[in-house]
Amino acid sequence: MNDKNREFHELIEKCWHPGDVWWDGTQYLCEKCKQPVDENATNSDYAADPSLVLREMRTRDGYDNFLRYLQQSHWLEIDEFLDDYILDTTGKLRDKAIEFMREVIWHR
Numbered sequence: 001m002n003d004k005n006r007e008f009h010e011l012i013e014k015c016w017h018p019g020d021v022w023w024d025g026t027q028y029l030c031e032k033c034k035q036p037v038d039e040n041a042t043n044s045d046y047a048a049d050p051s052l053v054l055r056e057m058r059t060r061d062g063y064d065n066f067l068r069y070l071q072q073s074h075w076l077e078i079d080e081f082l083d084d085y086i087l088d089t090t091g092k093l094r095d096k097a098i099e100f101m102r103e104v105i106w107h108r
């Protein structure tokens with residue numbers, strides 16, 4: 001489950017924290033992005049809160065395509081959409097977003 005959260009997080013080009021961190025004498029820095037990190041920081045749980053997935057996706061070009069993709073993969077009624085993707089806490093929306101990003105080329 002956590003791996004899928006990480007996969008989504010990295011597909012939207014964010015650095016997964018905490019990964020490997022190092023102490024520079026005053027603060028912990030991420031090995032990868034060199035940004036200060038809180039060693040107790042937790043990463044987003046995109047399964048527990050699918051609205052995080054939508055918030056990320058809607059900041060990107062291709063959001064309309066993503067919405068069409070969701071509709072096409074399952075002729076959704078609004079109640080099904082809410083049940084399947086918004087109220088679900090097993091990661092269905094996150095997994096659809098991963099599938100979309102892997103299968104559809106982003107046009108930036």
Ligand SMILES: [Zn+2]
Nearest residue numbers: 015030032033
């Ligand atoms: Zn980082």
